[in-house]
Amino acid sequence: MLLSEIVSVLFHGAAYGTILYVISVGLSVTMGLMGFANLAHGVFAMAGGYTLTTLMGWYGVPFPLALLAAFVGTAVIGLILERLLYSRLYDAGELVQVLLCIGLIFIAVALARIGFGAQAQRVALPGYLQGQVSILGRDFIAYRVFIIIFSALLITALWIVIERTRWGAIVRAAVDNGRMAQSIGINTAMVFTLTFMLGSGLAGLGGALGVDLLSVQPTYPFEYLIYFLIVVALGGLGTVRGPFFAALLIGIGDTACKYWVPEFGSFFVFLAVTVILGLRPKGLFGTRA
Amino acid sequence: MHPHISTFYLASVRVRAAELLPWIVALAAFFLFPDFLSLGARILIYILLVLSLDLVIGYAGIVTLGHAAFFGIGAYTAGILSAHFGIKDPLLQLAAAGTVACLVGFGTGLYVLRTSGLTLIMLTLAISALCLEVANKATSWTGGADGLSGVTIAPILGYFRFDLWGKTAYLYSLAVLFVVWWLVRTLLNSPFGASLAGIRDNRTRMEGIGALVNRRLVQVYSISAGIAGLAGALLTQTNQFVGLNALGFELSGEILVMLVLGGVGRLYGAFIGTAAYLIAQDQLAKKFPEDWYLGVGILLVGVTMFARGGLLGALDSLTARLRRALKL
């Protein structure tokens, strides 16, 4: 039966990990690009979750459209906040940046509570994503299979954009050396804004996709912040690949701990992170601090 | 963000009249508002905690998001001593809580302060999450999510009983705060305090004059952790209960708000910010809990955009403006 347990842990861990990655990748890139620790990143994921549950639950919007709306909606929120607030603090000290983020978290938590109440949101998935699917004679929860496949496609697309397109090349250049990029005529402010937007949009999409994994409730930005930061910290800043492996590791590790040693909760994951970060401040897969 | 004191070696350390104000207000409040003494004790305890945070953030320039961990460690130390070991003497608990928190601060400080920037912030966060998870899961010791009850406290010095109205708790907290304030004030005016200012101003140059910067940061981090631990013990003793929220990330965030509201690196910012925050919270948060958080959030964003010196900073620039206006 152990094998079956391992498969189950790997499966759920992978679904959890890919969601963590989709949410966190934007955080990693913006941290590397702008040197801004956006502790309020979870706010965008939560916004995506609420967008999906509201559109589907209250207005009967079909699932794919709601997913798209979560992406676009949070990207627009990201655009507004970046232009209005974040961009003014790129040169400010860490403390000021941290404060802005805590302020945004407080605002988001309060707004969520006012708008939706304190309970976790539930959503009825469309029929074609309910139930189980059978793969190699084993049953898997259909929605989690969907999460893994959808995320895999998304991640592939993202990597192609970052590594094959001109815009991706610009972002990578700006991460490596912002001043250099600016001096060869790249509009870094524009790059920052677009990247922030995309990162927020992805977080929203991740939050929407993960409604049944990370429950959509007002304390979301507090509760999961540590996980998003851990993914970025272990993955290394400014990369898109590092956080992927980190997210999988954490997703599977956390699932395994909660499955086999529930009496310790997330203790071992946090312990591992503390040790790894202390020994390798650049992260497991990172090259830059 | 920090106000800069430009001289230590030429500064007078005599206590100015304005510095007595908090103590006069605190004593007056004891007689004027006998119905609000439990709120008053809470304010004093949090001032102590925020003061310790200011030492780390404002004076040593270490941005931490895990300071509540030391508060929680102090709170649980006092609580566990009472509930599991029958050690009910409050001063003994206080000393133990301060020592344990200080030692944990020393240990984690050695480890965490080798890093800087984002890594440091995340490490403090991770360690505080670790502490929270321990308190959450070690239910036989901590009571887990239900909190640790069965905490009883003996009278202070065998004589002053903790009363229902919170009179003892108030004066006791005030006395502890006063002693710590005096120690912190002395520390900040000492050569040690001057060297902290040097580290904040130009860390590389401090190394260039032979200062063992890291050792000094670990020292101040441990001292600050110890003070936070004292505050935690005071909370346990006045509430006779410890809950998980004494350790949480939300508390770390909230005390940061109090500090910033009052003014970072100003010593008295902790007094003003904490009192203002907790009194406003007491008046508003029960009636409008959601709006309260919304307001705090908006206030915080506003502070980062427009008023980075906090209340005391705003007061400074107001008096400066007045002075200029009067000269003209």
Added chain:
Amino acid sequence: MTPALEVKGLCRSFGALIVADHIDFQLERGARHALIGPNGAGKSTFVNLLAGRLRPDAGRILLDGQDITRLSAAHRVKRGIGRTFQTNTLFRHLAVLDNVALAIAERMGVSGQLFRAASAHQEVIEEARALLTMLNLMALEKTVVRDLPYGQQRLVEIAIALGLRPRVLILDEPAAGVPSHESYLIFDAISQMPADIAILFIEHDMDLVFRFARRITVLASGAILMEGTPKEVESDRKVREIYLGESRG
């Protein structure tokens, strides 16, 4: 007599770029020794290697015959190597006196003192004032450093270094950026320094070099091109070609 500072076979490279190429060097006690060389010769790298801000790939550094190659910058200061920086690296928000007092307190080992006010440490303050008086900065003791003109900031930089009472003092372009009619102030101060301090200075102004140096080392491409008295250096053809030729027309 062992030299104050001795360097044996010091090497350092950044990737393919060799910035210190088997440098052998001696700084005698009480030396007034200039280090010159064209831009990119590796002068600053050499200073950073001596001060411990850079680690060498190979070679040894001896202070009074004791190996200090593996010590950190802060520990080297404690052993007696003081330095100034090419551009000002002062405590910009602190008063002039505090800048100097920090260094003195550090040297005296009182900077870890918690329970006595800084202003009660008369021994620190008096010594700082003596240095400020020597450098003509006494009237400015309460002025915040960033409000000082650049030339005087350079003097504060020197005062800090002297406050460490170094046995070896390295001055990295002490008069850089100072208007030439003020640079004499700085070199006056240097010439008044205690005779037993071994001073190594980097300087671009050849007039100043030939006036103050008793010995000169010429560095080019990370290696020592030649070393000798000012006369020997001035008359050396190689040096004239690659170096003096440029600056003296």
